[in-house]
Amino acid sequence: MSGDLRLTNVTKSFGPFTAVDDLTLTVPQGAFFALLGASGCGKTTTLRMVAGLEEPSAGQVTLGGTDITRLRPYQRPVNTVFQSYALFPHLSITENVAFGLRRKGVKNVAPQVEQMLSLVQLDDFGGRRPHQLSGGQQQRVALARALINHPQVLLLDEPLGALDLKLRRQMQIELKRIQTEVGITFVHVTHDQEEAMTMADTVAVMNDGRIEQLGAPAEIYEFPATPFVANFLGQSNLLAGTGGLARSGDDLSITAHGSRFTVPAARSRATGDKIYLGVRPEKLHLVTSEADVPSGFQHLTGTVTDSSYVGVSTQYLVRTAWDTELSVFAPNSGLGGSLPPGAEVTVAWNPAHAFLLDRLDGAGDATHALVEERA
Amino acid sequence: MSVAAIGAGTGSKQNEPPQKTGRAWLPYLLLLPAGLWLLLFFALPLVQLGATSLYDPTGSLSTGYAMTWSFGNYPEALDAYKWHFLRSLGYAAVATAICLLLGYPLAYAIAHRAGRWKNVLLVGVIAPFFTSFLIRTLAWKTILSDNGPLVEALRTLHLLGADGRLLATPTAVIMGLVYNFLPFMVLPLYASLERLDQRLLEAAGDLYAGPVSTFWKVTLPLSMPGVVAGTLLTFIPATGDYINAELLGTPREYMIGNVIDSAFLVRLDYPQAAALSFLLMAVVLLVVFVYVRRSGTEEIL
Ligand SMILES: Nc1ncnc2c1ncn2[C@@H]1O[C@H](COP(=O)(O)OP(=O)(O)O)[C@@H](O)[C@H]1O
Ligand SMILES: [Mg+2]
Numbered sequence: 001m002s003g004d005l006r007l008t009n010v011t012k013s014f015g016p017f018t019a020v021d022d023l024t025l026t027v028p029q030g031a032f033f034a035l036l037g038a039s040g041c042g043k044t045t046t047l048r049m050v051a052g053l054e055e056p057s058a059g060q061v062t063l064g065g066t067d068i069t070r071l072r073p074y075q076r077p078v079n080t081v082f083q084s085y086a087l088f089p090h091l092s093i094t095e096n097v098a099f100g101l102r103r104k105g106v107k108n109v110a111p112q113v114e115q116m117l118s119l120v121q122l123d124d125f126g127g128r129r130p131h132q133l134s135g136g137q138q139q140r141v142a143l144a145r146a147l148i149n150h151p152q153v154l155l156l157d158e159p160l161g162a163l164d165l166k167l168r169r170q171m172q173i174e175l176k177r178i179q180t181e182v183g184i185t186f187v188h189v190t191h192d193q194e195e196a197m198t199m200a201d202t203v204a205v206m207n208d209g210r211i212e213q214l215g216a217p218a219e220i221y222e223f224p225a226t227p228f229v230a231n232f233l234g235q236s237n238l239l240a241g242t243g244g245l246a247r248s249g250d251d252l253s254i255t256a257h258g259s260r261f262t263v264p265a266a267r268s269r270a271t272g273d274k275i276y277l278g279v280r281p282e283k284l285h286l287v288t289s290e291a292d293v294p295s296g297f298q299h300l301t302g303t304v305t306d307s308s309y310v311g312v313s314t315q316y317l318v319r320t321a322w323d324t325e326l327s328v329f330a331p332n333s334g335l336g337g338s339l340p341p342g343a344e345v346t347v348a349w350n351p352a353h354a355f356l357l358d359r360l361d362g363a364g365d366a367t368h369a370l371v372e373e374r375a
Numbered sequence: 376m377s378v379a380a381i382g383a384g385t386g387s388k389q390n391e392p393p394q395k396t397g398r399a400w401l402p403y404l405l406l407l408p409a410g411l412w413l414l415l416f417f418a419l420p421l422v423q424l425g426a427t428s429l430y431d432p433t434g435s436l437s438t439g440y441a442m443t444w445s446f447g448n449y450p451e452a453l454d455a456y457k458w459h460f461l462r463s464l465g466y467a468a469v470a471t472a473i474c475l476l477l478g479y480p481l482a483y484a485i486a487h488r489a490g491r492w493k494n495v496l497l498v499g500v501i502a503p504f505f506t507s508f509l510i511r512t513l514a515w516k517t518i519l520s521d522n523g524p525l526v527e528a529l530r531t532l533h534l535l536g537a538d539g540r541l542l543a544t545p546t547a548v549i550m551g552l553v554y555n556f557l558p559f560m561v562l563p564l565y566a567s568l569e570r571l572d573q574r575l576l577e578a579a580g581d582l583y584a585g586p587v588s589t590f591w592k593v594t595l596p597l598s599m600p601g602v603v604a605g606t607l608l609t610f611i612p613a614t615g616d617y618i619n620a621e622l623l624g625t626p627r628e629y630m631i632g633n634v635i636d637s638a639f640l641v642r643l644d645y646p647q648a649a650a651l652s653f654l655l656m657a658v659v660l661l662v663v664f665v666y667v668r669r670s671g672t673e674e675i676l
Contacts, residue, residue, distance in 0.1 A: 053577050073580040086578035090596045099592075100582040145582065 003029030003064045005050065005153050005185060010059030012045050012209075019045040021209035023059070027153070027187055027202075032179050034196035035189045037206030038232070038370070043189040044083070046206075047155045050187065051080045063152060074103070079146035083157040085138050087130035093117070093141055094126035100149040116144045119178060136167045140174075147178070153185045160195065172199055193233050197221065205229050221280075223355055225269055227366060230278055230357065235369035237284070237326045240359060241275040252356065257322045261298050261354070268356035276359040276366070281327040283353040286316065286345045299348040302326065304339050314338055318347055324365040428649035436643050448650040456634050456651065460658060463630040466545065466620075467613035470552035474560040474609050475602065477553070482564035482601070483594075486571070500561050503554075512551055512622045519547050519623065543625045551619035559608040567601025568594075603670050607663060614659055631655055 005027040012020040020042040027033045035043050048054035050061060052073035061069045068076055079100065087096050097116055098109040106112075117123055120140035130138055139159055146154055156175075160168045176199050179186045190196050196203045197217040204214040205228075213225040221233055230236035241254040245268070252270075253262045256277050263277065285297075293299045302318040305325060309332075316328040316339065328347060330336075339345060427440070432448055434440035453460070485496045503511055518525055519541040526542075529535040541547050571594065579589040595602075617632030626633075631651065638648035 051581055053581070072585075073577070074583045074585050078581075080578075080581045082574060082578060084574055086572070086574045088575060088578070088593060090593075099579070099584070103583040103588060103592075149582070 003152055003185065005029075005187070006060075006062045007046070007050070008060045008062070010046075010049060010056045010061065012042070012049060012054060013057045019209055020049070020056075023209070023211060025204060025211060025214060027185060029064075029152075029185055030183050031202055032176070032186045032188065032200050034200030034203045035187065035206060036193055036196040036203055036233070037191065039191055041206045042209040043191075043206055044157055047080065047157050047187065047189055050153065051078055051155055052076050053080075077152040078155060079149050079151040079153075080155040080157065081139075081142045081146050081159045083159065083161060085130075085142040087138055087141055087145070089130055091129075092126065093122065093128050093130065093133070096130065096141055097126075097145045097148055099145060104149070112148055116148045119147070119181075120144045120174075135162050136171065139163065139171065143175070143178070147182065147184070150182075151184065153187060156186060156188045158189055158191065160190075160192075168195070175199065197233070203233075205233060207232070223267065223269075224278070224357070227276060227278075227357055227359065227363070228370070230276075231366060231368065232370045234280065235327060236278045236280055236367070238276040238278045238357070238359075238366040239324070240364050241277055241356075244273045245270060245275065245356070251351070254356065257300075257320070257324075259300060262351050263354045263356050264352055267352070267354060270356040270358055272358055274359040274361050274363075276357045276363075277354060278357055279349050279354045281315070282313070282329040282331075283349050284326065284328040285348045286318070286328055286330055286339060287348055288343075288345065290346050293346060293348045294350075296350065297348040298351055298354070299346050301344065301346050304341050304343045304345055306341060307338065309338075318345060325367060327367055424649045424652060427645050428653055430646040430649075432644075432646050434646070440645065445646065448646050449654065452647050452650040453654055456631060459629060459631045459634050460654070462628075463614050463632070463655075464658070464662070466549055466552060466628075466630060467610050467616075470549050470556065470613050471560075471606050471610040473549070473553045474557050475606060478557055478560035478564055478605065479602075482561050482568050485561075486565055486568040487573070497565070500558050500565075503558065508555060508618060509622075512555065512618050515547075515551050515554065516542065516622055519550070542623060543628070545624070545628055547623040548620050548628045548630075551623045552613045552616060555616075555619065556609045556613050559612070560605040563604035563608060564598065564601040567598045567604070571597055599670060603667065607666070611659055611663065615655055 007023055007025050010020060010023045011018065023042075023046065035046060037043050045054060049056050052068070052071055052075070056069060059069075060067060063077070068078075088099065091099070094113055094117075097113045101109045101112060113126070114123075117126055120143055122137060122140055122144070125133065125137065125141075130141065133141065139162070142159065143156075159175075160171050163171060172195055175186075175188075188196070188199060200217060202214065203217050203220055205212045205220065207228050213220055213229045220229060224230040224233065224236065227236075227238055230238060239256045241256045243255050245252045245254055247253075247265065248262075250265050251262045252265050252268055253260050254275055254277055255261075261277055285294075287293055287299075290299065290301070300320060302320040304316055305319045306317040308315045311332070313329045313331050316330060317325045318328055319325050326347060426442065428448055429442065429444050429446065430440040430448075431443040432445055432451070481500075485493055485500070489496050517523060520526070521540050521542060526535065526540060529541075530537060530539065535541070541550075575593055575597070576589055579593045584592060614630075615632050617630060617636050620628050620630045620633050621636075635648055635651045635655070638644045638651060
């Protein structure tokens with residue numbers, strides 16, 4: 001469409017180090033797009049290239065069909081909410097918010113500033129200085145200062161990173177509301193997968209300067225494209241398959257640790273012989289005997305080694321015969337009691353919830369979430 | 376910066392356990408040596424100087440000086456040397472302005488563009504202090520001399536007339552002042568620009584400010600503490616300076632410092648010398664006060 005932001009084969013190197021590696025992506029006009037990845041994976045660098053604060057080593061950035069790769073930051077219809085807010089300490093909140101309009105030569109800024117401050121619910125704060133506001137308020141000023149210019153694209157670099165959990169949730173809802181209200185394209189960088197999933201229409205999961213997967217949050221969660229995504233966005237039990245795949249009708253079957261499991265062919269992204277069978281922890285059900293396994297479900301057996309009660313669910317670790325600990329999240333729905341450590345259990349799942357991924361040669365079972373770092 | 380200090384102050388107050396207040400005398404103890412020093416070598420001589428300025432103007436070293444509370448010394452001295460006062464303020468102001476124009480880009484470059492050469496350049500700024508003020512100014516006398524290469528070059532370029540000269544002109548005195556006081560401008564500017572958050576400049580660029588308006592709207596206002604400190608550190612000593620006018624000028628370029636110097640050491644007119652000293656102090660204080668008040672209203676952080 002006319003206002004799409006497009007990055008084509010964009011690469012950014014700092015000396016011998018490649019921070020962003022041959023990145024290609026399209027952000028549709030009006031989308032709430034989240035760039036999700038661990039600290040140091042190149043999210044900020046990507047944003048800075050869109051803002052014009054960093055020049056790509058190779059590739060092209062276009063906005064609505066116009067090549068903006070070599071434009072200076074002040075020539076681009078793009079504004080940024082910086083991770084550090086970068087509010088001007090010598091200017092009042094009103095003047096901070098009015099800064100962009102004044103540079104564009106707008107004469108009467110007062111009504112717009114007032115309207116914008118009220119949008120971010122800071123009506124009475126115009127006369128203060130940035131240091132007289134709390135972190136959450138400063139964040140909203142940074143947002144207002146960028147939004148008032150009606151940019152074609154608003155870039156947000158972990159804008160909620162410094163806030164405590166409660167304020168963060170509140171601001172997430174607020175940001176989403178504002179985006180819907182003003183209809184501007186938002187590119188939101190975050191390392192918080194929950195934030196990305198709750199806010200964005202489209203999520204791009206980044207790793208090591210590349211995009212691993214791009215899609216709607218539910219789509220990525222339900223059917224991750226790579227082992228990295230499977231364990232960065234939430235958590236997955238990935239079992240290493242041995243031998244190749246066998247096809248029977250619409251199903252594929254795979255051998256893992258001596259048992260055969262089937263998966264619908266549509267749920268496979270495997271292209272070679274080295275394969276992971278994956279199931280999300282909440283898609284696993286614990287039953288006490290094989291007789292209780294629902295029909296059509298697959299199962300394996302193990303021993304409960306740990307259980308932690310986290311309110312809405314209980315998280316179990318189940319050790320299999322080959323010493324892999326599977327994660328199982330059982331909802332605390334009041335049906336069925338809790339299982340003590342040491343209990344022999346059968347773990348069952350619907351094959352339609354499983355998926356097949358390519359596995360690196362030599363990689364074993366992977367059942368732990370990747371540790372999230374703060375960027 | 377005062378904001379940060381205030382913030383830190385209240386913060387520590389909140390965290391401080393109450394028994395700490397028992398050590399309230401500690402800061403005063405730490406102040407004591409410097410306080411005594413100031414009392415002995417600043418306050419007492421100042422009182423003595425004030426007394427001298429009110430002595431009988433007809434007294435002399437041989438007849439002795441009597442304390443006659445001669446307040447008339449002040450209007451008399453001011454009337455006799457008002458042009459020297461004005462010249463001093465004028466030369467100092469021009470020199471300060473040139474120092475600012477030269478020093479700002481230099482300080483900015485050292486703070487933000489020098490990379491690993493930063494320390495070398497800073498040492499370069501301070502290096503002139505390794506030799507004495509007097510020797511450096513004498514060196515300028517050679518550089519500016521009538522048959523030196525600089526004057527030759529300027530004559531060849533027709534920037535100076537065929538018999539034009541630099542030495543013994545107001546230009547030479549101002550050049551000397553600029554040279555001698557430039558480090559006092561550069562160092563505070565550097566300290567202030569060094570603290571400048573580059574991310575704010577990026578933010579300004581992101582908000583449609585080109586390089587020029589980024590400078591006027593962000594860089595300059597945020598470095599105002601350095602500008603104020605640098606201009607004061609340059610202007611105040613330059614106003615009272617007498618070496619540059621003495622060595623690079625003629626009596627026609629003499630500043631108030633030269634007058635005080637000769638009143639004390641040549642004419643031995645102590646009451647007048649003391650009165651002139653106090654007048655100079657008052658004039659400088661007045662200028663500084665007005666200046667700080669005016670830049671203070673521009674909301675310096
Ligand atoms: N100016 C720079 N010079 C050298 N390396 C850099 C520079 N900026 C970023 N990097 C490196 O590029 C990588 C990606 O950085 P960044 O985009 O900031 O990551 P993220 O925002 O995802 O945490 C990091 O390893 C970082 O060290
Ligand atoms: Mg970052």
